[in-house]
Amino acid sequence: MSVGIPMFLGVSAILFTIGLTGVLLRRSPLTVLLSLEIMLNSVNLTLVAFSRQVGGSDGQVFALVVMGIAAAEVVVGLGLVVAMTRRSMVLDTDELRTLNG
Amino acid sequence: MDIVVFFIASVCAIASAIAVVAQKNPFVSALALLGNLASLAALMLLLEAQFVAAAQIIVYAGAVMVMFLFVIAYVGPRGEIGPGVRKPWLVALSVFAALLIAVEIVVVVMGASLGSVASVDANYGSPAAIGEALVTDYLLAFEVVSVILFMAAVAGVVFGTGGRPVRLSNDQVLAKEGESAVERRREASRAALEAARDSTTGESAR
Numbered sequence: 252m253s254v255g256i257p258m259f260l261g262v263s264a265i266l267f268t269i270g271l272t273g274v275l276l277r278r279s280p281l282t283v284l285l286s287l288e289i290m291l292n293s294v295n296l297t298l299v300a301f302s303r304q305v306g307g308s309d310g311q312v313f314a315l316v317v318m319g320i321a322a323a324e325v326v327v328g329l330g331l332v333v334a335m336t337r338r339s340m341v342l343d344t345d346e347l348r349t350l351n352g
Numbered sequence: 353m354d355i356v357v358f359f360i361a362s363v364c365a366i367a368s369a370i371a372v373v374a375q376k377n378p379f380v381s382a383l384a385l386l387g388n389l390a391s392l393a394a395l396m397l398l399l400e401a402q403f404v405a406a407a408q409i410i411v412y413a414g415a416v417m418v419m420f421l422f423v424i425a426y427v428g429p430r431g432e433i434g435p436g437v438r439k440p441w442l443v444a445l446s447v448f449a450a451l452l453i454a455v456e457i458v459v460v461v462m463g464a465s466l467g468s469v470a471s472v473d474a475n476y477g478s479p480a481a482i483g484e485a486l487v488t489d490y491l492l493a494f495e496v497v498s499v500i501l502f503m504a505a506v507a508g509v510v511f512g513t514g515g516r517p518v519r520l521s522n523d524q525v526l527a528k529e530g531e532s533a534v535e536r537r538r539e540a541s542r543a544a545l546e547a548a549r550d551s552t553t554g555e556s557a558r
Contacts, residue, residue, distance in 0.1 A: 254358045254398060256469060257461050262362040262395065264457035266369050266388075268450045273373035275446035276438070280425060281378040285385050288416075288458060289369050291361050292392050295408075303399040306470025308485045311404045312493075315486070318411050319497040324506035330422045330511030336427050337512075 252265045259300040266293035278343050280335075284328045358398055366393035377432055378424045384418060391414050401477040 266289055273286025295314045302310025335342060365389060389412045396405040417464035477480050486494050 253354045258358065258362075259395060259399065260461045261458065262365065264368055264454050264461070265408060267457070269366070269369040269373055271450040271453060272447060275450065276443060277373065279378060279432070280383055281420075281427065282375075285372050285378070285381050285420070288385060288412075288486055289388060292389065292408075292412075296392055296395060297398050299399050299401045299404055302401065302470075302471070303464055304469055305474050306373055306476070308477070308481050309489075310402050312400075312490050314404050315407060316493050316497055317488075318407060319501060320530040322411065322416055323500050326418060326445070326501075326504040326508040327511070329419060330508035334385050334424055334511040336392075336430065340449060342427065342430050 252281075256300050256304045259299060263296040263300070266290075266296070271284040278342055278345050280342055280347075282326070283344060284325060284332075288321065289318060289323070293312050357394065359399070361391045361394040364388075365395065378427075379421070382420045382424055385420075386413055386417055389417075397419075400472060403479045403482045439528060506524055 268269065270286045270293060272290030273289065274283055277283050277286060293319055298310040298314045298317070300310075302308065302314075334349070340347070366389065368384045370432060372388065373382045375384060393405040393408045396408060420484045465469035
């Protein structure tokens with residue numbers, strides 16, 4: 252393999268930064284969730300890269316577990332977005348700042 | 353050959369990630385994320401993780417993105433919010449925080465001596481190897497993930513069904529308001545149907 256592991260880690264760091272910027276700066280909850288997916292995927296790439304470095308399958312199992320948790324997180328997040336739409340609330344993370352029971 | 357694939361895939365991944373963050377329309381963002389996931393799968397194939405790459409395509413591109421696109425279509429144009437007017441110091445602080453983490457990662461990676469990459473046989477990353485690890489060493493994690501997914505599915509249904517009141521059936525209206533209310537409802541729906549029919553015949557005549 253001619254491509255070194257640090258290069259994969261660099262790509263993953265860049266993707267993580269882009270996703271973090273999206274989560275911090277965007278106001279639409281849908282785009283925030285999409286940026287969160289970028290962050291989770293960059294971490295997955297890191298796990299797979301380190302797994303290749305060590306030569307075991309543990310990191311790949313971790314990546315699969317992260318995928319499962321990401322799917323659960325997306326279900327809850329999108330459920331919240333649908334609930335907000337049904338209650339005709341504004342879909343803006345700056346406006347949604349009060350918790351209500 | 354590897355290096356060419358690596359550069360194409362990583363440039364595609366970074367470009368599509370920027371598109372996800374910068375696009376105003378969440379539909380375009382979701383499609384850009386699809387490109388990001390595909391390029392990441394290519395990078396994982398370069399790392400000889402065939403099963404994770406396949407799962408990435410099947411689970412993310414197949415299942416999660418369909419859910420995303422469905423909700424984006426359900427929400428409609430209300431989901432389109434650009435970065436908007438933010439306080440400049442807030443934007444600067446966000447970008448600074450993100451860059452700080454990037455610098456931190458780069459410093460750690462450059463400072464660490466990773467040593468030589470382990471040599472692996474053809475079985476590495478195959479479904480058989482991953483499956484064996486999942487049901488032996490990581491059985492507890494595997495089961496906990498399945499329980500969490502089930503709980504998330506229930507939570508999604510609970511969140512999604514609350515809110516707007518449901519339309520009452522004829523029987524419920526009868527129990528609540530009596531016979532005349534049902535008659536009124538029938539009249540209203542009949543009138544609406546006729547209005548719709550008139551408008552369509554009018555259009556075809558034109």
